[in-house]
Amino acid sequence: MLKTLVKRSFARAWRKLEDDERINKRIALVEVERSSRPEFGDFSSGIALAEAKNTTLSAHELATEFANALSTDITAELYSQVEIAGPGFVNVFLAPSLIHSALREILEMGDRFGYSTTGQEKPVQVEFVSSNPTGPLTVGHGRQAVLGDVLASLYTTLGYKVSREYYFNDEGHQIDLLAQSLWARYRQEFGDTTSIPEQGYQGEYIVDIARQLVEEPGPSLADFDEQTSNRFKQEAISRISSMIKNDLDLLGVKFDSWFSEQTLHHSGEVTAALEALKACGGIYEREGAIWLKTKENHGVKDSVLMRSDGRPTYLMVDIAYHINKHRRGFVHVINVQGADHQVEQSCMRAAMRILGYPEDFLDYAVHQFVSIKEHEKITRMSTRAGKFILLNDLLNELGRDVVRYFMVARKPTSHLEFDIDLARTQSLDNPLYYIQYAHTRIASIFRRVGSPALSPQVDLRPLEKREELDLIKQLDRFPEMLQQAAFEFSPHLVTDYALTLARAFHAYYDSYRVLGDQERLTTARLALLRGVQIVLHRSLQLLGLSIPEEM
């Protein structure tokens, strides 16, 4: 990668300066940035500005010394030019031969370009969606599903062994309410006036399921006794979870494992978790309940683990779940969650600290909510009140690619306003097509010339236009961008990047002909296009979008 080479060169040059008596002999970390504008070269450093105060030199004088030290790398064919600009920036312009070597590297790597061994095959888990099986997925879950899926792909690319997991809350109060709600709808089908519990589920889908139950088991179940309750629980869970799985399938999200909350209760892991916390001195009793010492472990506030009636809270079970994750050998667990879980997140971190797990074991990729704008009205969603827009409806109307793109193109910490009308009328203007179109244009050229094999040893010297060198520099940035997108939980950087690359390609395509009479030039340009194709392909693949050969 070019940046690595430049960094090394800058560090070498700075070390030479350290012998200068006017400069304190301190090791400075030489910051190297990609320049913001073409006039400022390819890379620049503001180190002279930052370090001048530690010397007897002015920023400009220090920059001059630094630039002189760098200039030996001009003869080494790293740079074509080294400049001092503004108050004391040092800017370097890369030599074309160096830029060509970056493309050569990409051609050598082929489809493996962007993959790295950073992760050393360490097992990482991404847990996401984990929606209660109490209703179909909404567009909000859709955002989380796409976010988690792309994050998982990014970590895979960086060399981690990634597992996607869905935690199924198939036990507890909400499930009881669900069963009661379904029961009420079922009785209503027979003309009874049974009403839905106050906090119960109002959605249409409950009515649909109730109608199915009219056929089988039929009207026989007239009392809501324990047996009937269990029957309705299982019916509701199994039917709703298959709805969920179907929606995720449509969205192109596949999980490696589905973890049932019930298993934690049945295996005794909840009790064991409580014992473990107790052994570490992390709990206390008050008002008949057992509490977690969250606050003295950097958390927000203490929370109840065991209610005074002896039943565990959701948090207690979730801690047991995380102990289970740890036991399964994951070194890093990333939970994708909505912004409404902040207290839980703080409690869970406290619990991990109490148990003595490494600080970096648990991480949360937090995302803000999705609101839906339709006919100038903004709707917020509530599953219980039956007020929501279904992911399924959105997928049927707009298709997987458009939905995925909308969901991932935004920074997770920003609220996502999903404008339905805009999505309908402008789905054809979606930037997604702009990216895919770039890929098809390249594919079309390769079809025309019969997809020749392009050796990395191909002569790249004919690539001397500014646009060509710029394209290569864009490609070279890909691996850096992937690292940032993964570690900062920011998959939107991938869409941003792909868009910028597509733009540079389209502009180039319109200005220059690839296929021509001069064989050397044509071959070199084909090599460049191969590079762009590889990176666009990888980007679309990471985002889970289709990769069309023609449109």
Added chain:
RNA sequence: GCGCCCGUAGCUCAGUGGACAGAGCAACGGCCUUCUAAGCCGUUGGCCGGAGGUUCGAAUCCUCCCGGGCGUACCA
């Protein structure tokens, strides 16, 4: 009240310490006998919510204020 997130062009959003603030959409004007015009080129449009502070340098960091969202359950 307290905690977290957000406030950037008409709209939806990037940019979180660097040099004159970016994109898509919308608006306006050009470009198809040539590798796919789902494209390209150009124009219009912003005292980066406000006020202080730190810094050689602030949309970016700190403090306060204003506006919006989400929390603040012995719910999940």
